Amino acid sequence: MCGIFAAISDRPVAGVLVEGLKRLEYRGYDSAGVATIDDEGLRRVCAVGKVSALQQRVEAEPLPGCIGIAHTRWATHGAPSEVNSHPHMASGVAVVHNGIVENHGELRQRLERQGCRFLSETDSEVIPWLISCAVADGSGPARAVRSLGEHIEGSYAVAVMTENDRNVLHAKRHGSPLVAALGPRGGYLSSDISALAGLADEAVVLSDGDQVELRRDAISVFDKSGRPVLRARLPIDAVGEHFDKGGHPHYMLKEIHDQPAVARAIEARYDKSPFVAEQVALDFNQIDRIRLIACGTSYYACLVAKRWFAEVAGLSSDVELASEHRYAPVVADGQREAAILVSQSGETADTLASLEKLRGLRTPTIGIVNQQVSTLAREADFFLPLLAGAEIGVASTKAFTAQLLVLARLVAHAAEQRGQRAAARRLRAALGEAAKTIEAVLHNEAAIVAVAGILAKARSALFVGRGALYPLAMEGALKLKEISYIHAEGFAAGELKHGPIALVDADTPVVALAPSGDLFPKLASNVREIAARKGKIILLGDRKALLALSDVADASLTLPACDELLQPIIAAIPLQFLAYHVAVARGCDIDHPRNLAKSVTVE
Ligand code: F6R
Numbered sequence: 339m340c341g342i343f344a345a346i347s348d349r350p351v352a353g354v355l356v357e358g359l360k361r362l363e364y365r366g367y368d369s370a371g372v373a374t375i376d377d378e379g380l381r382r383v384c385a386v387g388k389v390s391a392l393q394q395r396v397e398a399e400p401l402p403g404c405i406g407i408a409h410t411r412w413a414t415h416g417a418p419s420e421v422n423s424h425p426h427m428a429s430g431v432a433v434v435h436n437g438i439v440e441n442h443g444e445l446r447q448r449l450e451r452q453g454c455r456f457l458s459e460t461d462s463e464v465i466p467w468l469i470s471c472a473v474a475d476g477s478g479p480a481r482a483v484r485s486l487g488e489h490i491e492g493s494y495a496v497a498v499m500t501e502n503d504r505n506v507l508h509a510k511r512h513g514s515p516l517v518a519a520l521g522p523r524g525g526y527l528s529s530d531i532s533a534l535a536g537l538a539d540e541a542v543v544l545s546d547g548d549q550v551e552l553r554r555d556a557i558s559v560f561d562k563s564g565r566p567v568l569r570a571r572l573p574i575d576a577v578g579e580h581f582d583k584g585g586h587p588h589y590m591l592k593e594i595h596d597q598p599a600v601a602r603a604i605e606a607r608y609d610k611s612p613f614v615a616e617q618v619a620l621d622f623n624q625i626d627r628i629r630l631i632a633c634g635t636s637y638y639a640c641l642v643a644k645r646w647f648a649e650v651a652g653l654s655s656d657v658e659l660a661s662e663h664r665y666a667p668v669v670a671d672g673q674r675e676a677a678i679l680v681s682q683s684g685e686t687a688d689t690l691a692s693l694e695k696l697r698g699l700r701t702p703t704i705g706i707v708n709q710q711v712s713t714l715a716r717e718a719d720f721f722l723p724l725l726a727g728a729e730i731g732v733a734s735t736k737a738f739t740a741q742l743l744v745l746a747r748l749v750a751h752a753a754e755q756r757g758q759r760a761a762a763r764r765l766r767a768a769l770g771e772a773a774k775t776i777e778a779v780l781h782n783e784a785a786i787v788a789v790a791g792i793l794a795k796a797r798s799a800l801f802v803g804r805g806a807l808y809p810l811a812m813e814g815a816l817k818l819k820e821i822s823y824i825h826a827e828g829f830a831a832g833e834l835k836h837g838p839i840a841l842v843d844a845d846t847p848v849v850a851l852a853p854s855g856d857l858f859p860k861l862a863s864n865v866r867e868i869a870a871r872k873g874k875i876i877l878l879g880d881r882k883a884l885l886a887l888s889d890v891a892d893a894s895l896t897l898p899a900c901d902e903l904l905q906p907i908i909a910a911i912p913l914q915f916l917a918y919h920v921a922v923a924r925g926c927d928i929d930h931p932r933n934l935a936k937s938v939t940v941e
Contacts, residue, residue, distance in 0.1 A: 339939040340424075340436040341365035342516065343533060344407040344497040346507050346554050347524030350374070352401040354537070355408035358526070359389045361533035361581060364730050364929075364936040365436075366412025372396060373425040373432045374403025375504050380432050384423035388930065404524075405504050407497045409434035412935040415442070416459030426458060428466035430501035431473065435462040436529055437493035437514040438940050445489060465496060473500070483508045484549055484564065493687065493939070497527050507552040509544075514939050515685050515713065517541040518550050518557050519574065525552040530937075531574055531711045532728055535581070540571045543711055572711055581730070588928040590731030590821070594914050595780060600736050601773035603725045604743045609766070614751040618704055618720040622752035626673040628655035629701070631663050631692045632680040633938065635734040635816060639741035640680055641809035642906045646746055650761040650903070651753035660688035661941070664695055678704045680745070682729055682737035683937040684712025691941070693717060706744050708737045722748065731929045732936050733821050735914045738813065742907045743772060768901035772908075778898045779911040786912055789876055789893045790919035796847050799824055800838065801913075802831040802868075803851035804861050806906045810851055814913035821931045822921040831864035842873040849916070851909050852879040852887060855902045862887055878912055 341362025345351040355372045363370075370392040371384035381401055385391035389410055409424035415438075416422040425432040439445065442461035445468070450456065454467040468489050472482035479500045486496070493513030499506075509516055509527050519526045521538035527550070528534050531541045544550065547562030548569065561567040586592040607613055628647055630640035640657045647653045658666070660679075677696045681689050684707040693714060696703050705718030708726050715721050726740040746769055753762035793799055799818060803811035812828030819826045829838050831850070842848065850865050852858065862883075868875055869890035877887055877894040884894045895912050897905075921928050 339366055339412045339935045339937055341410040341529045341533070342407070342434050342436050342495055342497050342527060343409075343529070344434070344499075344507050344509070344527040344552075345524060346405045346505075346552060348554060349404060349523065350402050351404055351406040351524075352396050355406050356389060356393050356396055358528060358533050359392065359408050359410045361535075362410055362529055363389050364732060365529060366410050366935040367930050368411045368413040368418035369420070369423040370408070370410045371423040371425055372401065372406060372408040373427065373499075374401045374406035375499060375501055376403035379501050380427055380430065382425055382427060382432065384420045386418050386420060386423070405499055405507060407432060407434045407499055407507070414438060414940055415461040422458045422460050424462060426460065426463045426466050428454065428463075429470040429474070431466045431470040432499050433462070433466040433469065434497050435465055436495045436939060439464055439490050439494065440492035441490070465490070465494070469498060479503060479506070479508055480549070480551060483510050486510060487512065487547075495529065505553060509550040509552065511544050511548055512546055513687070513690070516544050517711065518544065518552055518559070520555065520557055524554045525557060527552060531572065534574045538574055540573050541711075542569050542571055544569060546713075588731065590733055590735060590918055590928050593729055593731050593736045594911065594918065596727065596736045597739050597911065598773045598777045598780070600726045600740050601743060601776055604740060604747070605770065605773065607725060608744070608747040609770070614722065614747055617722055618748070618751070620676055620702055620704075620720065622651065622653065622755045624674060625653070625676045627675050628653055629675050629677040630655055630657045630680065631660050631677060631689065633660050633686050633688055635738050635813060636680040636682060636741060638809040638813040638816070639738055639745060640678070642742055642806050643678070643745040643749060645806045646749040646765070646903065647752070650749050650758065650765050651756055652758055653752060653756070660686065660692040664688060664691040668699065676702045676704065678706060678745070678748070679714060679718060680706045680741050681714050682708045682724070682734055684709045684714035685937050685939050687939050687941050690714060704748070706741060706748070708740065730936075732931055732934050733817055733917070739776070739907055739910050742910070743769060746903070764901070765903050768904040771900060772904060775898050775900050775904065775908050776911055779908060782896065782912070783915055785895060786915040787919050789895055790916055790923055792874065792876060792893055793818065793824065793847055793916060793920045794822070794923035796824055796845065798841070798846050799826045800841060800846060800848045801826060801828040801851070802834060802848060802864060803828070804831050804857040807851040807853070807909055810906050810909045810913065811849075813910065814849060814851075814916070817913055817917035818920060820934060821917055821928055822924050822926055823932070824920065831861050834864060835867065839867065839871065842868055842871045844872045844874060847874045847876055849876045849878065852877050852883050853897055853905050853909070854880050854883045854899065855905065858883055866890060878909060
């Protein structure tokens with residue numbers, strides 16, 4: 339949420355800053371801004387909306403200067419506007435900020451009493467004022483940046499430059515991600531390592547509390563207590579791997595089509611060696627209960643895993659939304675727990691707060707994360723990578739199926755340890771079919787486009803499923819609402835009659851996840867209850883299931899028959915396609931849905 343990019347070079351940096359912001363745009367696209375320092379001092383250009391709007395402004399009013407900072411904003415405090423855009427400036431100091439200053443009201447009042455004049459409504463503007471006041475009191479810029487920790491409550495990553503010293507960029511992180519890198523043409527700071535592709539070969543990953551002084555030819559990192567420190571360097575992958583849409587019009591569509599390859603990558607890594615055992619040094623025989631924690635789509639993956647843990651490994655589990663778990667009362671019931679935290683980005687603020695809480699409780703933690711350079715990947719006790727590659731579309735697709743595939747591998751490992759060998763074998767065999775079954779669904783895209791036409795006209799839609807497909811009903815509804823803005827809700831099919839069936843009418847399509855299996859007869863009855871109320875039914879199921887309900891279906895999408903354990907993974911694909919094609923039909927901005935951002939680093 340919010341992207342920071344900064345550069346110091348031997349040539350003007352405005353172009354490279356705007357390019358960097360384009361790569362970080364998934365983090366927020368309410369407004370963008372850039373500031374540089376040239377012979378005449380600080381200059382800033384901002385624009386509301388996407389980075390392309392900023393690019394036009396920068397092309398129209400060129401910004402000289404070989405040192406600069408830039409920002410793409412997801413608005414928290416104050417509407418998207420030029421004045422609320424970063425960089426914020428105060429007496430020769432310019433700052434970009436990612437995070438939230440929770441005590442900004444109090445700081446602002448204090449600074450106003452000292453004569454500081456605020457221009458924006460943002461929490462962030464207190465930061466340049468805090469720094470400029472410290473500098474006015476005699477601190478050097480580095481000390482002034484260090485002193486932010488004494489004033490600010492909340493999370494932040496900041497990049498700072500001052501008119502008085504054009505040879506250094508300062509940065510500090512506390513709870514929000516930041517990496518630094520040196521390339522042949524200078525030094526860079528970025529919220530995300532992938533945005534540095536093509537500029538440098540490796541990046542220094544900062545730890546919480548670290549401060550950086552970045553020069554054209556040197557990176558100096560200092561830990562919380564101000565001691566120089568060496569941090570891990572990680573290779574930066576080539577540009578194409580991250581930003582190529584592979585000939586598709588949107589990242590989301592490309593990422594849907596990436597899924598067979600992701601399934602194969604997971605299969606190759608997780609199946610051919612005792613990979614989970616090597617990564618996770620836990621004995622599942624010594625664990626009474628699993629706690630699964632995540633947000634949004636990742637939370638739905640956890641709900642599916644809960645059923646697998648019970649059915650395959652005989653382990654009970656609780657699934658919690660991180661935003662609730664972090665403040666939930668702790669019950670010391672003597673159960674031995676292990677926690678699994680699932681996240682595409684590894685930077686979701688609520689999930690990281692849960693991690694912190696679990697650490698305090700001494701609960702062992704397993705992070706299942708796509709972004710290997712992330713706080714959750716680094717700080718969980720054990721780490722399982724998703725191997726989905728960069729997911730740029732804001733709506734999660736391939737990361738979700740990767741989460742399911744990796745969670746299933748962990749379940750199979752736990753089952754094996756607990757002596758449930760036959761169940762583990764069955765799950766592994768089903769997973770071995772995942773890539774080609776997903777491929778079969780992808781071939782069905784044309785049929786999905788036709789069905790999307792029905793949903794595209796609706797004002798509201800319902801999704802229903804049972805068992806492990808109930809979370810998929812919620813995921814299907816989330817996908818639809820976030821990118822097409824159609825109101826959608828997912829329900830357990832058996833719950834409809836307890837209230838939601840009141841919503842059913844001829845104008846409200848109901849997507850029913852109805853593949854063959856133990857629960858099919860129950861689901862079929864629920865579908866008939868909907869039909870009896872003139873609901874428009876879109877069925878997703880294998881041939882046998884579709885045939886059994888053909889008399890009530892308004893439209894149907896055929897899923898390949900597969901092991902029931904695999905069904906949630908396979909059902910995800912048509913739901914993603916449906917949301918995508920409905921959003922296309924409605925002319926929505928697929929990769930940048932309104933009000934959203936990819937990496938939710940604020941609470
Ligand atoms: C929806 C979506 C979000 C994320 C949620 C958690 O398509 O992407 O609901 O799943 O914000 O993000 P991560 O997985 O990065 O923790």
